[in-house]
Amino acid sequence: MTSHTVDTIAKILVTHFRVDAAKIAPDAELLDLGLDSLDIMDFVFSVEDAFGLRIPDEEFARRGVNNTLQELGELIEQLAIASRDAPADIA
Amino acid sequence: MRVGQVLSHARAARHGEPVARATPVAVTGVGFLTPIGRTLQAIDDALFEGLSMVRTQVLEIEGLDPATLAVASCDFDAAAVRSASRLPLDRGTAMALTVAREAMGQAGFASSELDPDRLGVFWGSGIGGCASFDAAASTLYVDHRRIRPTTVLTVMPNAAVAEIALHFTARGSAIGYACACASSTVAIGEAMHAIRGGLLDVAIVGGHEAMLTPGLMASWHAMRVLAQPPADAPATACRPFSIDRAGFALGEGAAALVLESESHARSRGAAVSTVLAGYATNCDASHITIPNPEGQARAMRAALRDAGLEPRQVGHINAHGTATQAGDAAEASSIHAVFGNTVPVSATKAIHGHLMGGGGAVELILALRALERQALPPTANLVSPDPAFDLDFIRGTAREAKGLRYALSNSFAFGGTNAVLVAGLVG
Numbered sequence: 001m002t003s004h005t006v007d008t009i010a011k012i013l014v015t016h017f018r019v020d021a022a023k024i025a026p027d028a029e030l031l032d033l034g035l036d037s038l039d040i041m042d043f044v045f046s047v048e049d050a051f052g053l054r055i056p057d058e059e060f061a062r063r064g065v066n067n068t069l070q071e072l073g074e075l076i077e078q079l080a081i082a083s084r085d086a087p088a089d090i091a
Numbered sequence: 092m093r094v095g096q097v098l099s100h101a102r103a104a105r106h107g108e109p110v111a112r113a114t115p116v117a118v119t120g121v122g123f124l125t126p127i128g129r130t131l132q133a134i135d136d137a138l139f140e141g142l143s144m145v146r147t148q149v150l151e152i153e154g155l156d157p158a159t160l161a162v163a164s165c166d167f168d169a170a171a172v173r174s175a176s177r178l179p180l181d182r183g184t185a186m187a188l189t190v191a192r193e194a195m196g197q198a199g200f201a202s203s204e205l206d207p208d209r210l211g212v213f214w215g216s217g218i219g220g221c222a223s224f225d226a227a228a229s230t231l232y233v234d235h236r237r238i239r240p241t242t243v244l245t246v247m248p249n250a251a252v253a254e255i256a257l258h259f260t261a262r263g264s265a266i267g268y269a270c271a272c273a274s275s276t277v278a279i280g281e282a283m284h285a286i287r288g289g290l291l292d293v294a295i296v297g298g299h300e301a302m303l304t305p306g307l308m309a310s311w312h313a314m315r316v317l318a319q320p321p322a323d324a325p326a327t328a329c330r331p332f333s334i335d336r337a338g339f340a341l342g343e344g345a346a347a348l349v350l351e352s353e354s355h356a357r358s359r360g361a362a363v364s365t366v367l368a369g370y371a372t373n374c375d376a377s378h379i380t381i382p383n384p385e386g387q388a389r390a391m392r393a394a395l396r397d398a399g400l401e402p403r404q405v406g407h408i409n410a411h412g413t414a415t416q417a418g419d420a421a422e423a424s425s426i427h428a429v430f431g432n433t434v435p436v437s438a439t440k441a442i443h444g445h446l447m448g449g450g451g452a453v454e455l456i457l458a459l460r461a462l463e464r465q466a467l468p469p470t471a472n473l474v475s476p477d478p479a480f481d482l483d484f485i486r487g488t489a490r491e492a493k494g495l496r497y498a499l500s501n502s503f504a505f506g507g508t509n510a511v512l513v514a515g516l517v518g
Contacts, residue, residue, distance in 0.1 A: 017177065018177065038178075038241075039177065041240040041241075042239060042240050042241050045239055045240050
């Protein structure tokens with residue numbers, strides 16, 4: 001996972017979901033970071049906008065709140081390569 | 092008073108029979124966010140000096156002619172408000188949560204003094220999450236982009252009710268009331284009856300409206316009920332009961348009160364200086380916007396009966412007073428029908444604008460200030476009352492009112508809903 005991917009996800013978690021930056025680690029599950037099923041919807045929305053891609057429901061929903069940041073980052077990078085979209089910076 | 096007694100009391104009041112005075116409900120906390128200020132000192136200064144905070148704002152929407160509107164806005168940063176749900180908050184919901192926290196802070200409950208199952212939330216908003224809805228529409232139709240998954244939750248009219256209940260773990264009734272300009276008046280009155288009826292000990296009540304958004308401003312402008320602000324004196328735009336009245340200023344704001352049964356307040360040693368003594372609501376059922384003086388008079392009489400009072404015991408009326416041609420004419424007529432010309436009348440929308448769903452709660456708090464200060468606020472901008480109105484308008488400066496005991500606060504809404512609260516001073 002590139003540092004850009006990690007930084008972008010971390011920034012969303014800290015700014016939009018007020019996650020404690022110290023808790024953010026590759027093996028942290030979204031549930032551990034305090035996100036519930038409603039937060040996940042909004043989080044996925046923000047991540048998709050930030051990276052300019054769409055995460056298919058079935059790819060993410062399988063593990064839902066139990067996705068780790070590592071898994072999410074890898075999924076994003078696979079999708080980015082597949083779509084050849086350059087990741088965009090979030091505001 | 093038990094539930095059965097309250098029902099028979101309400102029935103008697105409806106049928107015009109004399110009733111014994113019902114137990115009043117204590118007001119043990121207030122919080123407010125208004126164009127005339129956020130502190131008691133600030134609202135007192137504006138209220139008793141008749142200082143209007145109405146200003147102009149130019150509405151510019153591509154494709155439409157620019158329009159200069161009279162508005163009254165609050166100095167408030169909604170983005171700084173955090174909620175228990177962690178959702179992004181609509182500006183109005185952020186206002187609601189802020190004033191509810193202030194009111195509960197003032198009420199000063201120890202955690203052991205609140206039973207969550209007997210704590211309710213009764214909240215009014217005419218429209219709901221205006222800014223969220225406007226922004227979502229713009230994102231979809233102008234930017235052609237998708238909208239956030241939380242859109243429904245920020246737009247829904249009960250968003251504020253839910254956030255307040257969540258914040259205070261209020262597990263009793265949590266109900267949103269949408270009756271246009273009477274929304275918070277109805278919310279407050281219904282909560283008072285629920286407490287009187289023994290269903291709840293405490294209720295967080297009030298209302299808000301935050302609709303200074305392009306879409307809502309355009310909607311009101313299209314209806315031709317907004318005052319045209321004079322370029323050199325925008326603060327004089329809204330002139331209730333005046334011969335040259337020409338509509339209202341669109342405002343935003345919120346206010347909350349903590350209502351508590353007298354026995355509950357007494358048992359925890361809370362200081363109680365003001366109470367709600369009566370309430371009534373009804374519907375004109377005659378026209379969607381044209382007010383009906385008979386319906387309004389019925390509501391005022393029913394509220395007095397609910398309080399067990401005679402008209403002569405009321406010493407002040409904070410009128411609905413929108414400064415529209417039809418609205419003020421109907422209200423002047425209905426007040427005269429119930430009270431004659433002996434009760435002093437003020438209309439405070441001249442200074443804070445029309446706060447819609449938040450108006451009733453803000454105006455009730457201003458009526459409580461008049462009771463506490465034993466002084467009646469002037470109606471700002473009322474130089475020449477319409478000669479057709481035979482009422483005792485307070486004009487120019489505040490009037491001393493030693494011995495003032497009861498005041499009425501009127502709200503008469505689009506849709507024909509009339510709602511009247513009777514406030515009282517303890518002691």
